[in-house]
Amino acid sequence: MAQQKAKVLIVGTGGVGTMAAYALETGGKAEVTAVMRSNFAAVQKNGIDIDSVEYGHDIRGWRPTIIRKTIPNVKEENLQPFDFILVTTKNIQDIPPTVADSIEPAVTAGKTAIVLSQNGLNIERPLIKRYPTNPIISSISYIGATETSHGRILHDDVDAQKIGPFDNPGVPLEVAREAAERYIAIYNADGKLDIVFDADVKFVRWRKLVYNASYNSVASVLHMDTPRMRMSRHIVDDLIRPIMLEVIAAACANGVEIADDVPDKVIRADPTTTAFKPSMCQDADKGNFMEIETIVGEPLREGEAKGVAMPTLRTIYGLLKGIQLQFKERKGMWEAKFTPDNPYQ
Template sequence: MAERKPKVLLFGSGAIGTIYVYILQQAGCDVSAVCRSNYEAAKANGFHITSAIFGTIHLVCPVYPDLTTACPPGTVYDYLIITTKSFPSPIPIPSPSPAAALVAPAITPSHTTIVLIQNGLLIEEEYAATYPENPLLSCVVYLPSTQTAPGVIDMGELELLEIGTFPAVAPEGWKARAEEFGALIRRGNGTAHVYDDVQVQRWKKLVLNCGWNPVCALSRSRDVAVLQACGEAEGYVRGVMMEVVKVAGRCGYGMMDGGTVEGVLARAKERLGTRGIEPSMLADVRGGRRMEVEAILGGVVRLGREKGVEVPRLEGLYVLMKALDGRVEDGSLYA
């Protein structure tokens, strides 16, 4: 008897989501995707991927315009993978939160594993509160990719998924689901590591995201251009990153230090002489899209305040990015 294929629904088929549809298809999963702005293109033509790792791919899978259509009565998904941008609910989190309530049609109580492949801090709580009996996996992703046109994906030379349960202390069945999901990614020729406490990895990526994303978005510059702007630039970015490290330490994640920051800066300096990297916030502001200000900056600023850590650079970036994001939201950015 043939082994039953894991049934997967991916919510948010942008660049990153589409790559994981492909990887999970390669792993033998039964994968469907909820698309939004690219639904018509994906329905008509599938997805076209150009990848430095996987080559040129024409990807076809069942696509739906919304979660309700993807979840007719009796549908049971083993995994719901959420790869939309992260816009956490305000504190205190309403019950249920809008984000968690939105995915309810895809959740079978005590069965469906919820997988968050999103940026930032404090993104898991609203799902954990709404679906306390469902395994919840928190994932940190490194996957430079861009949707250059609806359903057309350009992917670079890196793909890494770091996986762990939320919370870190979780039932053994949830830990087993984390291992199973990591094995599926690897079976599909992806790269996955499973951690006892993936929040360590979230903090490490936050050092990178807080240092480069808002600075590049506000200056409309790639990382290399920022470094070359003036003699003070590197020191400023270092200072932003060190504030993240200090808050992490006060939150119990003291394994990061100045060496963590220097490693992030060194990778950027290796790109000197090239165009450098376009962080996601820079790509978003150029494209007139909302940015993940709360997930990337808001959480660490609030935690700094709660823990008594002064974060003046992060607070300044947060204020400026909130204003910029507001202008994007109301359409007045270039008015």
């Protein structure tokens, strides 16, 4: 008898989540439940159209096994426990609800492994606190995949991920490791994808921050694509490179060694022939909340706690918080009070 398919819940069905759903279902080893919000009606009606660099440019009307509008409540709905919950939503720690809160009804204690496909540092902490007996797994993704409109995905850069277990003190390392390896096995069922196990989660995360804390955050303040940024000596020399060096110094102070040639490599990483904007900048352009704390705030705090001077990143942090405050105001979540006794004067 064939092994039972793994039950996977996917929370966040933009480009990254949808391509994960596609890989997991078509691999034949998983059954996916996808939670959709703004795109639910469009996908229920017409399915998903995918233009993929890896699976073909003309996939039409595809659907995962189950789509639904809300997080399942496993107990109340009397569902089988989920083996995995893959979270690909943005991680906005300064805006409720948190990831830990929102997935709660779908988590079975001691059973469900939670895969966080999100950038930045210390994203596992609230999950470990809330779910001390569940494996928490890190995925750092390098895919290029965007939902161009509801139910339409442009997958223009190959799916590559580094996956490993976060250190959850309540879960034996071997159990967490096995969960990560099983996730890779069902995701990369035919072994053709570049989805690899990497136990050094800390390194993988700091290494990706060299790009994200610099390009993402500066692009978001400037509303500028990365090729244009590279055309300006001021932006590269006064902003991008200093931030990279600060992040590398912070990593080093936290026991993570990043090679000296990384800044020059990462400065030149993006193509220069198209006006690519990092995801945080796309959010900033739309007035959507940005992942400030996990991408900028946490590395800043980790570095400063070890005595590393990070003045460039701290300045960018203050600016991003100022921009986020204006986004909150526009969405009615913060009110400016023009009183003579302004509380913070």
